[in-house]
Amino acid sequence: MEKTEANQCLGVNDPLPNLIERTNKYLLDLRLAHWLTQKQYELLCVKPSEAKLAHLYYLPKTHKPGTPFRRIVSGLKHPTIIISTYLDQLLRPLFNKIAFKTTTTSGFKVIKQVNEWSTNNLRKETLLCTIDVADLYxxxxxxxxxLVIKKMLDFLELKQIGGLKIEAIIRLSRFVMRNNYFLYEGQYYHQIRGGAMGSLLTLTIANCHMFFFERNIVKQITNAGGLYLRYIDDMFLIIN
Incomplete structure (x- = not known):
């Protein structure tokens, strides 16, 4: 946590009750402003008896030198999890639509595409390169x-998705991103930069961010007859 400086320690004061209250009030404000329908409002509201703050834990990356740790914020009952999941269900299919040519979800797909590319393009001077984005989330x-969500929706020229206006999507996304709280070793923390690794919405935002970041790179590689693939924060390119 010290490395990324993404979290603010709140001490031992539990932010959960206030977060539940603020989440439901924010949703009510959106409902009264007609950004949400009654059905959407009822779907996204937090039930205090079912809410629980997220907690942080670490998993070792055994495949990397020095065995560094991957941080995971598990928030299956976090007050914003319903909003996060709802938004992700709307947004992820759109991302998959625009990025299917350059993203991959399996090693099998990578091997298949590399084999196809190599049939006519493999030479002695062919360069194979892997790149990893450090601490993407x-x-x-x-x-x-x-804003990158707005950029994707503008790119697709959409005004609403699933009956939810773009402005409402942006407002809800902002609320989720700004309200990641978790417990770690008896201390409460507020994430002030990036999103929670373990949140579905964070994954989609990270993917969208990378999609627009890499567009010029992809263009240069494909124009040169190369191949570029990415899985979240891991990139692979092969080029002469």
Whole structure:
């Protein structure tokens, strides 16, 4: 946590009751302003008896030198999880639509595409390169993360998705990104930069951010007859 400086320690004061209250009030304000329908409002509201703050834990990356740790914020009952999941269900299919040529979800797909490319393009001077983005989830500024959603929706020329207006999507995304709280070793923390690794919405935002970041790179590689593929923060390119 010290490395990324993405979290603010709140001490031992539990932010959960206030977060539940603020989440439901924010949803009510959106309902009264007609950004949400009654059905959407009821779907997204937090039930205090079912809400629980997220907690932080670490998993070792055994495949990397020095065995570094991957941080996971588990928030299956976090007050914003319903909003996050709802938004992700709307946004992820759109991302998959625009990025299917350059993203991959399996090693099998990578091997298949490399084999196809190699049939006519493999030479002695062919360069194979892997690139990893360090701390992607915590390095994306929260405001920029929300704006990249707007950028994707503008790119697709959409005014609403699933009966939800774009402005409502942006407002809800901003609220989720700014309200990641978790418990770690008896201390409460507020994430002030990036999104929670473990949140579905954070994954989609990270993917969208990378999609627009890499567009010029992809263009240069494909124009040169190369191949570029990415899985979240891991990139692979092959080029002469």
């Amino acid at each position: 915590t390095m994306i500024p929260q405001t920029e993360g929300v």
